[in-house]
Amino acid sequence: MKHFIALLVCVLISAVPMAPALAEEPEAPMTVEGATTVTTEDAKALFDEGVLFVDTREDAAWELGRVPGAVHLDVHTDAFSKEALMEEAGFDEKILFYCNGIKCLRSSIASARAVEYGYKHVYYDREGFPGWKKAGYPVE
Secondary structure, three states, X not given: OHHHHHHHHHHHHHHHHHHHHHHOOOOOOOOOOOOEEEOXXXXXXXXXXXXXXXXXXXXXXXXXXXXOOOEEXXXXXXXXXXXXXXXXXXXXXXXXXXOOOOOOOHHHHHHHHHHHHOOOEEEEEOOHHHHHHHOOOOOO
């Protein structure tokens, strides 16, 4: 029994340094094939142009604040679909996807799906809502 406990302690101790690495979230990709990656400043110019912004975050994040006029389609639910996007914008219209920044994969997933659905002018905002807010742009 003593050997088992000693072995268990050794295993647990050796696993502790790995814990931070396991807890790290993956970074969003720099680009999405078929989409145009934009900076926060580019996103603001598109916003001023009247481009449709789609917030792909979960409900709780959406409720805490968003880009004014954005449409909420949580990419990890049935709310995000080809039909839902088609209700908001035609295939030739510009559409920008954002989420919670570089540690969030939602906008990259949504951008890839939109390209797959046939949208021709897809903008991927990798910096997302945190970048928008940090820049001091309007939020609601």
